[in-house]
Amino acid sequence: MRWARIMGQIVDRSTQFKVAVIAAFATRRVPIPVEMAIMLAHMRDKWSCDRPRIRYTDTLATANGERARLSISRPKSPVHFPILYNDFEVYLLVQTLKSQRSCSNQRNCRVQDSQKASQSLSCAMPPHAELDLNANLPSPLPDQDVDKLATAGSRSLPIEDPCLSYWHRTTRAFAHLHENHDQDVPAAARYLIIGSGLSGSLTAWQLLDAGVPGKDIVVLEAREAVSGASGRNAGHVRPDAFRGFGAYARVHGPEQAKKIIENEKLVLKRVDEFVKKHNVPCDFELSTTFDVCLTPEFAQYEAESLEAYRHAGGDVLHVSFYGGEEARERTKVASAVAAYEWPAASSHPAKLAQWILSDMIKRGVRLWTHCPAVSIEPHAGGQEPTRWDVRTPRGTIAAENVVHCTNAYSSYLLPELSSFVTPNRAQAHSFVPTFSFTGANAMTSTMSLRYSLHHFFSLIQRRGDGTVIFGVSRGNPEWTDETRQSIVSFDDTHYNEEVAATSEREYTKLFPERAGKAESHGEGAEHYWSGIIAMTPDSVPMVGAVDDKPGQWICAGFNGHGMARIFACAPGLVTLMMGQSWQETGLPECFQYSNDRLTKAEKGEVVSVW
Numbered sequence: 279m280r281w282a283r284i285m286g287q288i289v290d291r292s293t294q295f296k297v298a299v300i301a302a303f304a305t306r307r308v309p310i311p312v313e314m315a316i317m318l319a320h321m322r323d324k325w326s327c328d329r330p331r332i333r334y335t336d337t338l339a340t341a342n343g344e345r346a347r348l349s350i351s352r353p354k355s356p357v358h359f360p361i362l363y364n365d366f367e368v369y370l371l372v373q374t375l376k377s378q379r380s381c382s383n384q385r386n387c388r389v390q391d392s393q394k395a396s397q398s399l400s401c402a403m404p405p406h407a408e409l410d411l412n413a414n415l416p417s418p419l420p421d422q423d424v425d426k427l428a429t430a431g432s433r434s435l436p437i438e439d440p441c442l443s444y445w446h447r448t449t450r451a452f453a454h455l456h457e458n459h460d461q462d463v464p465a466a467a468r469y470l471i472i473g474s475g476l477s478g479s480l481t482a483w484q485l486l487d488a489g490v491p492g493k494d495i496v497v498l499e500a501r502e503a504v505s506g507a508s509g510r511n512a513g514h515v516r517p518d519a520f521r522g523f524g525a526y527a528r529v530h531g532p533e534q535a536k537k538i539i540e541n542e543k544l545v546l547k548r549v550d551e552f553v554k555k556h557n558v559p560c561d562f563e564l565s566t567t568f569d570v571c572l573t574p575e576f577a578q579y580e581a582e583s584l585e586a587y588r589h590a591g592g593d594v595l596h597v598s599f600y601g602g603e604e605a606r607e608r609t610k611v612a613s614a615v616a617a618y619e620w621p622a623a624s625s626h627p628a629k630l631a632q633w634i635l636s637d638m639i640k641r642g643v644r645l646w647t648h649c650p651a652v653s654i655e656p657h658a659g660g661q662e663p664t665r666w667d668v669r670t671p672r673g674t675i676a677a678e679n680v681v682h683c684t685n686a687y688s689s690y691l692l693p694e695l696s697s698f699v700t701p702n703r704a705q706a707h708s709f710v711p712t713f714s715f716t717g718a719n720a721m722t723s724t725m726s727l728r729y730s731l732h733h734f735f736s737l738i739q740r741r742g743d744g745t746v747i748f749g750v751s752r753g754n755p756e757w758t759d760e761t762r763q764s765i766v767s768f769d770d771t772h773y774n775e776e777v778a779a780t781s782e783r784e785y786t787k788l789f790p791e792r793a794g795k796a797e798s799h800g801e802g803a804e805h806y807w808s809g810i811i812a813m814t815p816d817s818v819p820m821v822g823a824v825d826d827k828p829g830q831w832i833c834a835g836f837n838g839h840g841m842a843r844i845f846a847c848a849p850g851l852v853t854l855m856m857g858q859s860w861q862e863t864g865l866p867e868c869f870q871y872s873n874d875r876l877t878k879a880e881k882g883e884v885v886s887v888w
């Protein structure tokens with residue numbers, strides 16, 4: 279593997295003020311000013327083929343201000359080139375280094391290479407370039423520091439070129455996948471929704487339903503359509519029936535905890551009705567789900583949670599309990615200690631969001647993909663009702679209303695959320711089942727298989743193709759520190775090998791081939807992928823108007839549980855946008871966005887459920 283490094287500077291042409299000098303880093307990731315990185319990444323398609331490919335990865339808070347990281351492809355020979363963007367003239371030099379593996383002492387190797395790169399840069403730069411190699415070069419960060427910065431209250435746009443999930447791989451012909459990817463954005467929009475996941479698409483759809491004409495709604499998506507968590511989850515539409523009650527009650531009080539759980543039950547009903555009413559081809563299967571207790575301790579925890587919820591007046595009539603042998607028989611899990619069963623569903627989540635996008639496009643809504651919103655500023659013209667200018671690499675949109683449906687990435691455009699929303703990388707896996715779980719023996723109920731509250735696996739088996747989707751919790755006492763530390767991340771370009779190995783081991787342990795047949799070619803582990811979810815300190819989403827920013831709204835922060843929440847939150851948000859009260863949303867009050875919530879979390883006054 280050969281890595282590249284990049285050197286150069288940014289010169290403000292009018293003042294000749296040097297904005298930044300890009301330091302040499304012997305790593306494929308280089309901090310440079312954020313906006314420049316985004317522009318570079320999005321201009322790459324226009325470069326000729328001998329130009330290196332530069333990809334924006336994410337944003338770091340550094341001592342020198344905010345910096346973006348880039349990953350850079352490997353040019354065969356050093357390349358330098360100027361790029362013009364607005365008032366900035368950017369000169370870059372990209373040069374391939376020796377193989378890192380061939381260097382016995384990587385640190386020394388990096389220093390020497392850095393000097394070489396500097397020399398070649400000074401020769402290669404155009405004569406009018408303002409290059410001063412002694413000027414305030416930020417010192418190169420060791421890799422581990424770069425990684426630390428990436429996880430500490432950092433903000434990021436979605437990273438380019440994410441891996442594909444099972445759901446993405448089975449919908450590559452979605453007609454709107456790259457909608458308007460090469461078009462400039464419109465100059466103005468009444469409603470500008472940022473994010474094309476389930477919350478963005480459903481918010482647009484609900485606005486249409488509320489009577490807003492399609493032409494007044496624009497949706498922006500940084501990557502391909504539905505490329506975030508909505509296209510890479512584990513396929514469950516699974517309301518909590520009682521388990522979270524105690525934990526939510528500790529943070530929000532018993533009344534709110536009860537409302538949170540009731541709301542999830544309502545969401546299942548809403549998704550079911552929506553899919554049936556509109557005949558949405560999203561492989562939606564209404565069935566039941568099992569909470570399978572794999573340890574006596576967790577069985578005890580579940581029993582106490584059920585009792586606490588019932589005691590608070592919670593409805594548990596739809597929940598069935600099975601102990602010992604019956605639990606094992608019903609779930610087919612030999613190590614089950616106990617099990618609870620209640621109504622839930624599975625679906626093809628990408629097809630669901632894609633259908634909503636197709637339908638809204640048919641009704642006049644416009645979608646721009648591969649087009650990140652990079653900043654939001656007060657409208658330059660200042661005239662009401664237009665309030666905000668949203669900048670993208672393909673132009674600026676003057677918007678009356680801006681709706682943040684950006685989930686894990688919310689803090690990029692709303693910096694006040696940078697310590698409130700934490701990105702977590704979650705992972706799911708697909709398996710082609712062996713003989714004992716095929717044909718009439720395919721599993722019709724979904725499952726959550728639990729050793730403890732934080733150590734569990736989720737399973738659905740798809741009716742259509744029989745594929746098993748196996749999700750893995752973000753906690754596991756057996757994992758190495760390295761894996762544990764990699765969970766807080768924006769990087770959905772890869773999956774984690776240790777997590778994948780755990781999933782394979784657990785899947786075959788919990789669902790062993792019983793007919794004694796050897797695995798045929800094509801059976802077994804098929805595909806692994808990751809996705810970024812948004813955790814909040816109080817474990818509930820944020821819905822409503824953004825305080826101090828009139829005309830900005832948010833529907834985000836789903837704590838890895840959006841499929842059981844968005845069908846209430848997005849309609850709730852639209853209710854508020856149409857001028858109605860919180861009460862009319864029917865949502866738990868603790869979902870309401872407020873600066874107060876942020877302050878409480880900042881002061882450490884909330885203890886996360888998760």
Ligand SMILES: Cc1cc2nc3c(=O)[nH]c(=O)nc-3n(C[C@H](O)[C@H](O)[C@H](O)COP(=O)(O)OP(=O)(O)OC[C@H]3O[C@@H](n4cnc5c(N)ncnc54)[C@H](O)[C@@H]3O)c2cc1C
Pocket residue numbers: 435436472473474475476477478498499500501503504505506507508509510511512513514515516649650651652683684685686687688690691704705706736749807808809810811833834835836837838839840841842843844
């Ligand atoms: C592996 C995994 C398993 C999961 N399993 C389940 C499950 O079984 N059940 C369940 O209920 N939930 C599950 N979830 C969580 C669920 O998928 C999410 O809660 C839900 O999809 C969130 O939807 P969203 O629309 O808010 O966010 P997303 O789907 O992430 O959409 C946000 C979109 O905004 C775009 N965006 C962000 N910033 C910008 C910007 N500045 N400009 C333009 N576009 C931008 C992103 O590219 C993205 O497409 C899982 C998630 C993962 C990753």
